[in-house]
Amino acid sequence: MKADEFDEGSQAREVVSQLDAPDFDIKQARQLYKDLPLDRKNEISLTQAEYNKLRSGDKGLVRDDLENWSAWSPPYVAAGITSADEVSTGLGGVPIISPGPRRYFQFKVDYLSEDLFSAKGIGSLSFDFSRPVLATEIVGEITPRQAELGQKTAFSLAFIPNMRPEVDQGFSSLEISTPVKVDAVDRIGMSLPDGSRLEQDFSDSDLSDLPVERGDFRIDLVEEHRFQISFPKVENSRIEAGQMTVLEVAFQCVVLRTGTAFSSLALSETPGEVPQRIVGGNVFDLSRAGANATLIRNPGNLVVQVEKKGDLLININAVPAIFTPNGDQINDSAQIHFDITDLISGANVGLRIYDLSGSMVREIYRGVDQSGRFTRTWDGTDGQGNTVPPGLYIFNIDLDTDGGKAEASGLIGVAY
Structure with a gap:
């Protein structure tokens, strides 16, 4: 103009x-x-x-406005396609992965077909949202951001919300995603804008008997790839003013792939409300420098790297090393544990039992797995369901990926 x-x-x-x-x-x-x-x-x-x-x-060059809009997301998976009945009842769908909360968002639909006579159309679109939001923004950071592959590492994950007083809902629980089940949740703490601090030690907690509540803090849930914690409701935290509430959780976990993101969600106290995704940023700088620090958003602040060692199968063992499958409910089976590392996509994985002559006794498992921690059970029977004779047996794990193959073996004993 x-x-x-x-x-x-x-x-x-x-x-x-x-x-x-x-x-x-x-x-x-x-x-x-x-x-x-x-x-x-x-x-x-x-x-x-x-x-x-x-x-x-x-006409000048048209550029994407990356200051006010995020980049386009990767394509959403077909799992988001739902029936009309599911839409009406609020079931199905997939989470929106673009940064939020935002007042506006754009979406586009690309139609691809090899059928010359196919038509295009959308039956309906449905979006779930929360209003008001839990916080204007919640920033998170993890440390250390470098870990040993397959080794238990002590992590500290910190969060700072930016909130509008008497506008944003606030929140009192978080869900944290993990590559494998956490070994321990050691500590949960909260530093308040008035300079006071609340903290509870959970290092001696039994994570198989939940919830565990101490003072104002609680471990609600620990599952294979996530855990949830609760704390006093956060309702006041302003980054620009240096009046911040800082949440911290210390935990121990294993990382099996470089570039592992410890993504987190803030959960509403109202059932059915949409959780709010945490964004990466310089939380530790903000917590130390207060109003003198500037918020710098960086998704990499929630990502942990590991040095690639070339071993796709690690931490392999059988527990117990000798078991007695005699039906007395004591050591009747053996658990074969192994970790798969550094896979971008799934790999064909097999677990077989052999006798010492090299003859296959039984195939325990055959399927497609990604990086993770796995346990397969052998009950001491062969492929026909018969109990095997006492003695030493070999378990063999094989893995076949687009980038190569891996194999590992170990001994397991059967006694009566």
Whole structure:
């Protein structure tokens, strides 16, 4: 739009005149536009129809607005497709993975078909959202961000919410995703804006007997790939003012693939409400420097790297090493444990039992697995369901990926 298209003396006319000045370079123009309030940006911006009417020589390059919008997400999986009945009852679907909360979001649907006579159409679209949100934003960071492959590591995960007083709902529980089941939750703490601190030690807790509650804190759930904790409700935390509530949880876990993200969700106290995703940022800098630090968002602050060692199968053992499958309910089976590391996609995995002559006794498992911690059970029977004779047996794990194969074996004893 040209300056003379706006009213004489208007701020819009003044801004556009500055932007059109021949001695005003592109960097200055971008900064000037960036600093304008949203309503002023909308006033001077071109619509797509107005842009299309411009002569080719007047058209500038159209760039994605990555300051106010996130990049396009990867395609959503087919699991998000639901029936009309599921939509009406709130079932099915998949989480929206774009950063949130946001006031607006865009979506697009691409149609692909090899059928010349196929038609395109969408039956319906349904989105679940929470309003007001739990917090304007919740930032998280994990340390250390480098771990030993397959070794138990002590991590500290910290969170700082940014909240609008008396507007945002607040929250009192978090769900933290983990690559395998956590070995321990050692400590949960909270530093409050008034300088006080609440903290409870859970290092001696039995995670098989939950919930465990101590003071104002609680471990609610520990499962294979996640755990949940509760704490006093967070309702006041303002990053810009340096008046922050800092949540911290210390736990022990194993990492089996480089680039493992410890993504987290804040959970609403109201059943059925949409959880809020935590974004990565410089939480530890903010907690130390207060109002003197600047929030820097970085998804990598929730990601842990490991050094690649080339071993796809690690931490292999059988427990107990000798078992007695005689039906007395004591040591009647053996658990064969193993970790699969550093897989981007699934791999064909098999577990077989052999006798010492090399003859296969039984195939315990055959399937597709990804990086993770696995346990398979042998009850001491062969492929026909008969109890095997006492003696030593060999268990063999084989793994076949697009990048290569791996194999590992061990001994297991049967006694009566």
